[in-house]
Amino acid sequence: MSKTVLILGGSFAGLHVAHALLKKSIRDVKVILVSKSTHFYWNLASVRAIIPGQIEDDDIFKPLEDALARYPAESWELVIGSATHADFDSKTVDIAVGDGTARTISYDQLVLATGARTHPDAPWKATGSYEQALATLHATSAKVKDAQHIVVAGAGGTGIEVAGELGYEYGKTKEIVLLCAGDKLANGHGIAEAAANELRKLDVTIRYDARAAEVRPSGNGTGKTDVVLAGGETITTDLYLPTTGQVPNTEYIPARFLSTDQRSATVLVDEYLRVSGARDVWACGDVVSQPRAGFFITQKQAASVARNVEAALAGLKPTVAKGPPVDIFACAVGRGRGVGRVNNSIRMPSLVVWLAKGRNLGIPMLKGYIDGSVA
Incomplete structure (x- = not known):
């Protein structure tokens, strides 16, 4: 019986996890990646991209479809939309699809990688399409x-x-x-x-x-x-x-799984980056922001989550997530x-x-x- 790994977020953390799992060619596992945008955004360069003539759009925006198309078509699905509600008990997530429809996706393993947002009129983060x-x-x-x-x-x-x-x-x-x-x-x-x-x-x-x-x-x-x-x-x-004012994109997650900071409600995780109190749910990147938000920290967290999801699919125990050496x-x-x-x-x-x-x-x-x- 096939299993579904649902990854919410198509940026640095989510796409990293997707690649790590798809490269393993795990039998009877399908990876579903949900992203608000059709494109991956190298927002680290946004600070220079605001200077006219310095950076071309194609240098920092790349289609997610191109990233996934190298894998067998039956092993992945890209959904353009955003999560509106996650039910960790029933293991389902409600998605507002980009075409205006709604969809509920069931999962065996769930990865929360929806990142964070800044001011809506600022280009430092991709907050929409x-x-x-x-x-x-x-x-x-x-x-x-x-x-x-x-x-x-x-x-x-x-x-x-x-x-x-x-x-x-x-x-x-x-x-x-x-x-x-x-x-x-x-x-x-x-x-x-x-x-x-x-x-x-x-x-x-x-x-x-x-x-x-x-x-x-x-x-x-x-x-x-x-x-x-x-x-x-x-x-x-x-x-x-x-x-x-960076704010984690966690509104779709039940409050009991979030920190009590009203300005920055991050996801609570254990040493394995497993969501505390939830079953088969993992989180990485800016939704965690521990020890802080950062590119290299996100890379390490994504790699750890991918390993632990793979282990969970095989019925094995997770390993403690490791951060950058420095x-x-x-x-x-x-x-x-x-x-x-x-x-x-x-x-x-x-x-x-x-x-x-x-x-x-x-x-x-x-x-x-x-x-x-x-x-």
């Missing part, structure tokens, strides 16, 4: 081109990289302001001082202890935006780019420099960060998610 992601990216790029004053809100990794790209391209001709809610960038991580120094070299103005409390259209009819800071000051800008936090700062730390202690030379990340923001690695070599 391929067409929506393209439209958001193009609209942002057009606004960047026209703006003379740009405010980037949020001084985490994404905020630092966005400000760096803008400063590298426009630091001499446009005013770029980075808002940092605290007194150090990156929540005080070891890269904070080096990142601030690199941004200043690119003529980026950093405002510390500056949290955006309200954002509203300017009342003068010029199309500008008023950014009201928590202290009461108002900054009027041509373009406001928020990079804060914790690397690195940010490209424009197209020429970068900052990074290993285990928040060992400084990475700027040239090393540039070679590893800043030169192309990892775009050559996208190939592995299409040809399957990532798994």
Whole structure:
């Protein structure tokens, strides 16, 4: 009797798990991949893609169908849609299909890899269809081109990289302001001082202890935006780019399987990345965000989940999930420099960060998610 592995999410974690299982050619097992988008999005490069003329759409968007077509047709199915409700007791998931219909899919093993979202008007994550992601990216790029004053809100990794790209391209001709809610960038991580120094070299103005409390259209009819800071000051800008507020896509999951943080309800998992209290359900990537959200962490989690799903299908016990051997936090700062730390202690030379990340923001690695070599 055939078994079904249902994977929710067609991004870094979900597609990785799909490749890992399909490459095994496990007998009588079908992998169903559910994705809101028809395309895989290399969103790590979105910070540079907002600069007009830097990155082509085809360089960072690839059809999921191309990734799966290398496997026997009977072993997989791609469903374009999104999960609306998961019932872990009956082992079913309700799907809102992209064509407007609804479908309920039964599973033997379920993988939750639906990722996270950011501000709906920001291109840092794909929050909907391929067409929506393209439209958001193009609209942002057009606004960047026209703006003379740009405010980037949020001084985490994404905020630092966005400000760096803008400063590298426009630091001499446009005013770029980075808002940092605290007194150090990156929540005080070891890269904070080096990142601030690199941004200043690119003529980026950093405002510390500056949290955006309200954002509203300017009342003068010029199309500008008023950014009201928590202290009461108002900054009027041509373009406001928020990079804060990453929210896990977990609304379809019953509350008892989620953390109690109302702003960021992540999935609760055990040491095997098995959902706590659920049977035959696993989770990886940004829906877990443990120890934090990150590309290399997601890769390791996806590999662990794939191994444990394979073991479960064979009636074997799971193995403890392993993270990366070291914790690397690195940010490209424009197209020429970068900052990074290993285990928040060992400084990475700027040239090393540039070679590893800043030169192309990892775009050559996208190939592995299409040809399957990532798994």
